[in-house]
Amino acid sequence: MKKFTWGHGIALALACFIGFILYLIFIFPIGKQTSDLVSDNYYQDELEYQKVIDAKKNADQLSQKPFFAQLPYGIRIAFPKETIDAGQQVHFELYSTNDKEKDKKQNVNLDSNNSFLVPKEMLSTGSYTLKVRWKKSDIDYQVDYELVWK
Incomplete structure (x- = not known):
């Protein structure tokens, strides 16, 4: 040994x-885990981010902001009458925090109640960042919401 x-x-x-x-x-x-970028044009988007900052600042100065409600058939975003012109088009972006493939971007027209619906078919279980952009009197506005869809 x-x-x-x-x-x-x-x-x-x-x-x-x-x-x-x-x-x-x-x-x-x-x-x-994979670390997907939110955008493939990350650097170009970063250069234009000042517009987003200004739009969020404009939205912060509103007396009433759009609000969202999670319903069994989707997510409804409603705008107060003084916040937006009737029948206007709104742009929303839905970013999944877990999977880039679930991200959605779309322009929608508001209904007669100054609201629009993100249908449940566009959503799957998980957390999301919802970005809503609109324009009134040539002023850009944007609000962001963090939400969890179950």
Whole structure:
């Protein structure tokens, strides 16, 4: 029977270190989530972000903001009468925090109640960021909502 010497200890420590490095290279990345960008044109969008900042600031100054309600058949976004002109077109973007494939963008016309519906068929279980943009008297507005669809 051989004795365990310091040479064996160094060899064992080196083998453990090499095994750890190989684990980090081959096994560890398998469990990592994908990190999709919100937009493929990220840098171009970033340059135009000042318009978004101004639109959000304009919306913050409104006395009444649009509000949303989660209903069994979808999400209804309603606008107060003084916030928007009747029958106007509104742009919404629905970003899924879990899967880029679930993102939706659409222009919609408001109904007679100054509201529109995001139907439940466009949604699946998960969390979303809903961005609503509109224009009144050549002034841009935007509000963002965080919501969870069950």
